Amino acid sequence: MSSDTGSFEERVNNFVVDLYEIGGLKFGDFKMKVGINSPVYLDLRVLASHPKILETLALLLWEFAGPLVERDHICGVPYNALPIATIIAAKHNIPMLIRRKEAKNYGTKKLIEGQFTEGQTCVIIEDVVTSGSSILETVQDLENEGLKVTAAVVIVDRGQGGKKNLADQGLTVHNLLTLSKVSTCYLDMPQNSLLI
């Protein structure tokens, strides 16, 4: 595992190295949710098996975005962003909301779990943005409950239109990394220097 000391940029680069080493950066032919294919896939789900790297990432993400956003609550896009949002909530004592993908047909039947009042603000946490559709689904469920979504905080923007699609809907995205930055970090790794 890479060191988590150094400047903010060094720590972000170290995270990309860690992500690559644990198999979170995949090369091949991958179909995206919107139907397009890509030779690179970011699989941040693997972080669940590496809690220390997961924690480092969650804290880096909030160190970057926390000062930029106004929020009473945070809400992770299900399911990938839930552990990231949980760590941010616990470390920074920020109330968290949980969005269900489907309402239960028993009990409270709520889609948004957690305590809130109408008009309160919420920031969305997401792992990767491609088209922005996953973030928009979460925005809609939160807004249907009377919450005001102020921004989305994302680990990687793949640069495939999602940020603009969301801006067109009035939502600002703050991303820690771009796919292009991840690719540069990958090519800078000593073992990959001959690939350039």
Ligand SMILES: O=c1ccn([C@@H]2O[C@H](COP(=O)(O)O)[C@@H](O)[C@H]2O)c(=O)[nH]1
């Ligand atoms: O490299 C990738 C690309 C996408 N994902 C997952 O897809 C959605 C984002 O796609 P949208 O089109 O913006 O809805 C997101 O939930 C990611 O988990 C990915 O994991 N890796």
